[in-house]
Amino acid sequence: MPWRRLLCVVLAAVALAGCGGDSFSGAERAAIASLSLATLRPVQPDPTNRFADDPRAAAFGATLFFEARLSRDGQVACANCHRIDRQFQDDLPFGVAVGETRRRTMPLAGVAYNAWFFWDGRRDSLWAQALAPLEDPLEHAGTRAGYAQFIASAYRERYERIFGPLPDLTGLPAQAGPLGTPPERAAWEAMPEPRRDAIDGVFANLGKAIAAFERTINPAETRFDRFAAAVSEGRAPQGDAALSPDEILGLRLFIGKARCSTCHNGPLMTDGFFHNTGVPPAPGKPADLGREEGVPLVLADPFNCLGRHRDGAADACGELRFIVKDAPELKRAFKTPSLREAAGRPPFMHGGQFKTLDEVVLHYMRAPQPAEGHSEAKPLLLSERERTALVAFLKTLGE
Amino acid sequence: MRNQWRLTIGVALLVALVAIGLFASRHLSEREPEADLARSKPSAKGIFVVSIKPDGPEPSVGPIATWDLALTRPDGTPVSGAAVTVGGGMPQHNHGFPTEPRVSAAADPGRYRIEGVKFSMPGLWEMRLTISAGTDTDEALFNIRL
Numbered sequence: 388m389p390w391r392r393l394l395c396v397v398l399a400a401v402a403l404a405g406c407g408g409d410s411f412s413g414a415e416r417a418a419i420a421s422l423s424l425a426t427l428r429p430v431q432p433d434p435t436n437r438f439a440d441d442p443r444a445a446a447f448g449a450t451l452f453f454e455a456r457l458s459r460d461g462q463v464a465c466a467n468c469h470r471i472d473r474q475f476q477d478d479l480p481f482g483v484a485v486g487e488t489r490r491r492t493m494p495l496a497g498v499a500y501n502a503w504f505f506w507d508g509r510r511d512s513l514w515a516q517a518l519a520p521l522e523d524p525l526e527h528a529g530t531r532a533g534y535a536q537f538i539a540s541a542y543r544e545r546y547e548r549i550f551g552p553l554p555d556l557t558g559l560p561a562q563a564g565p566l567g568t569p570p571e572r573a574a575w576e577a578m579p580e581p582r583r584d585a586i587d588g589v590f591a592n593l594g595k596a597i598a599a600f601e602r603t604i605n606p607a608e609t610r611f612d613r614f615a616a617a618v619s620e621g622r623a624p625q626g627d628a629a630l631s632p633d634e635i636l637g638l639r640l641f642i643g644k645a646r647c648s649t650c651h652n653g654p655l656m657t658d659g660f661f662h663n664t665g666v667p668p669a670p671g672k673p674a675d676l677g678r679e680e681g682v683p684l685v686l687a688d689p690f691n692c693l694g695r696h697r698d699g700a701a702d703a704c705g706e707l708r709f710i711v712k713d714a715p716e717l718k719r720a721f722k723t724p725s726l727r728e729a730a731g732r733p734p735f736m737h738g739g740q741f742k743t744l745d746e747v748v749l750h751y752m753r754a755p756q757p758a759e760g761h762s763e764a765k766p767l768l769l770s771e772r773e774r775t776a777l778v779a780f781l782k783t784l785g786e
Numbered sequence: 787m788r789n790q791w792r793l794t795i796g797v798a799l800l801v802a803l804v805a806i807g808l809f810a811s812r813h814l815s816e817r818e819p820e821a822d823l824a825r826s827k828p829s830a831k832g833i834f835v836v837s838i839k840p841d842g843p844e845p846s847v848g849p850i851a852t853w854d855l856a857l858t859r860p861d862g863t864p865v866s867g868a869a870v871t872v873g874g875g876m877p878q879h880n881h882g883f884p885t886e887p888r889v890s891a892a893a894d895p896g897r898y899r900i901e902g903v904k905f906s907m908p909g910l911w912e913m914r915l916t917i918s919a920g921t922d923t924d925e926a927l928f929n930i931r932l
């Protein structure tokens with residue numbers, strides 16, 4: 388008899404330990420609040436793009452984002468890969484248009500909060516980023532001279548209302564650009580410098596309009612945010628805001644022992660920086676050194692912050708001026724993705740290496756040696772229950 | 787009666803154990819090692835006295851900031867014309883700064899500006915200043931907690 392009672396007491400104590408969800412420590416409370424969408428400040432102005440917050444530019448940018456004629460074959464819009472009904476990504480391990488890219492298409496919610504763009508950060512502004520796929524032979528595959536003429540014929544009025552008169556385009560080759568086919572490059576080289584510069588100006592403006600649109604794409608509130616709001620106001624979470632004991636355990640691991648929130652920090656759950664976490668190379672793709680490749684590319688980009696198509700003063704270029712140029716940790720380092728709604732967009736990582744969140748967590752537990760460089764991930768000891776709890780928590784961030 | 791007592795003691799012991807376990811898992815595991823957070827200190831070999839402070843609000847995760855640096859000899863004489871380089875990062879995470887800060891001389895004697903300082907995550911950061919003035923070279927290590 389007494390032993391049964393003893394057992395009951397023990398069980399009660401254990402249950403208490405398990406459901407301590409309502410009794411977060413001060414540090415835990417602060418960590419939870421720091422991840423909540425409520426702490427996301429409005430997106431900072433972008434002085435390098437004077438049209439960044441111009442609603443006409445944003446509307447024009449939205450048109451361009453969905454415009455398939457903005458491509459060599461008239462079939463490729465940004466929205467083909469960044470699908471509006473799919474968190475602006477495509478569910479594929481590698482983006483596909485004219486050809487297959489070597490990396491996973493990135494979602495766009497909250498993209499304007501970044502300092503660096505692409506998995507390797509090879510662009511330093513949203514507007515400079517938008518120019519890259521337009522001339523990438525695997526994506527839109529066009530040339531800037533071709534795009535300028537397309538705008539003149541299809542969107543002259545809208546363009547000019549925002550950016551002022553288009554330059555004189557008479558006699559321009561149908562296609563010409565520094566990244567085109569050899570004849571298109573030759574045609575570009577043959578153009579006088581002021582003319583090339585005028586075309587570059589139009590091209591940059593297309594990027595600035597698209598960026599103005601992308602700045603309006605924001606993450607949505609999730610169950611976790613409703614839970615966090617309740618916790619920080621000290622009231623009991625109601626309805627779907629009440630996380631299950633497993634989800635709470637997962638949250639505790641995320642901000643505690645599993646140390647996920649060191650890199651996945653802040654309301655977007657990313658530090659916006661680059662880390663080698665030992666993710667294996669994408670099968671069938673050429674070697675990918677990540678940030679180590681991205682640094683020289685962004686430094687060489689004529690549309691970077693220190694280039695002549697920036698608006699405003701160069702003091703907005705801190706990230707580029709103080710860029711880490713060579714450090715061993717850049718090798719195979721990729722940009723930390725936001726985890727908001729990540730559960731709803733497998734496959735995961737820069738090459739879609741993992742098909743499920745369970746595989747992701749298993750990867751962090753094993754923390755394998757990377758193919759190249761040094762991994763920052765350290766092996767993690769999690770019980771079976773903790774493993775599923777971490778996955779359960781990730782799902783509270785939206786699917 | 788004896789059984790009753792045994793039970794009570796057993797229960798008390800168990801509850802205590804669970805409580806200790808809980809406390810340990812909640813609090814001890816989260817604790818980071820104590821760190822010296824002084825913003826002014828002698829350099830490692832005592833050649834300089836080095837002081838840093840943010841030129842603006844206390845550091846936070848995200849923005850790129852400038853820090854002020856003051857260099858003196860132990861007797862208080864300002865040290866001008868020194869060459870200073872910045873290293874460091876997060877020792878517990880084995881990574882460096884997300885930027886490469888640079889130091890330049892400011893107008894006043896012994897004053898410098900550390901530009902391009904950025905912290906990308908909360909936690910304990912190290913800023914290591916390597917200072918050369920004339921034939922003297924020394925280092926100063928600052929801990930900064932965010």
Ligand SMILES: [Cu+2]
Pocket residue numbers: 649876879881907909
């Ligand atoms: Cu860190």
